[in-house]
């Protein structure tokens with residue numbers, strides 16, 4: 001797999017022969033670090049593939065809008081505290097079987113990832129920095145008492161699902177299409193005892209979402225040309241600042257982890273934003289109204305400082321209140337490597353991760369120093 005420094009990973013390199021993987025699945029390897037233990041590590045090379053006999057038809061654009069179009073297959077792997085990770089399986093997409101007392105259903109022992117697999121204009125299928133998502137999922141799992149795993153093994157499972165589904169679901173004739181991949185880990189142990197689950201299930205599903213770049217509208221006048229996407233993006237997003245009784249995350253909490261428990265309680269604030277004519281909620285924290293993030297995406301502003309310099313600002317990771325977005329990090333990396341020194345007549349941009357609040361924004365707007373604000377995340 002690609003080193004973490006590369007932006008994307010091509011996943012069409014050597015196709016894995018299914019028979020070899022099936023053989024490997026019969027006798028899963030164990031990676032014992034301790035000779036007395038039979039606890040197995042997550043082992044992507046042991047994957048057993050069972051292909052569907054009822055492949056789905058690829059739905060038309062209007063059906064994709066439902067955000068509920070799953071592909072033909074999913075990957076599953078069970079874990080118990082006494083045996084470790086079992087043989088991973090690629091199987092037809094379908095319902096899970098859980099007992100009503102399963103840990104996840106009562107105590108929200110769940111974490112997930114969201115990433116995309118793209119059909120490029122050069123015909124290749126790529127994942128974007130999948131190593132970052134796999135490392136983050138391990139961090140999230142630890143916060144919610146779910147089992148540990150080698151992130152490289154998870155990445156290999158994700159790449160296999162992308163490879164199996166990409167060929168059909170991302171036709172070569174449709175560059176720019178993508179699958180949204182959702183690796184998920186849940187506590188499945190039945191019983192209502194208040195402790196980390198001793199049984200868990202890892203699964204990865206893929207959904208075909210509608211493409212996001214709508215038709216472009218180009219307008220020109222004597223002194224300006226503007227290119228905008230049709231629809232919401234043309235007007236920009238309107239964010240509603242969260243109220244005091246709607247706090248997404250707090251220092252010492254779990255806002256930094258992609259755990260399901262962060263999202264259910266946020267829908268109420270989001271619904272209010274939509275009802276009042278906004279697109280998203282802007283999550284504030286504390287008496288100073290510090291700006292953290294927006295919906296499930298990270299938030300940036302570009303402003304001119306009081307000293308006259310151009311600055312890109314986003315909230316810091318230090319307090320563990322915001323999600324460490326892969327897109328956030330990529331924006332910061334790109335800005336630091338490409339924009340920090342002036343080139344080609346473009347002013348240099350100072351890149352800062354620091355706390356900032358609503359008063360700072362109001363002042364910048366009042367003083368005419370605000371340049372732009374944007375949100376970023378894989379899904380949006």
Ligand SMILES: *Cc1c(COP(=O)(O)O)cnc(C)c1O
Pocket residue numbers: 114258293295296297298323324325326327328376377378379
């Ligand atoms: C997933 C998520 C993001 C964006 O992270 P990416 O890795 O860029 O997709 C930002 N904030 C929250 C709360 C999220 O759940």
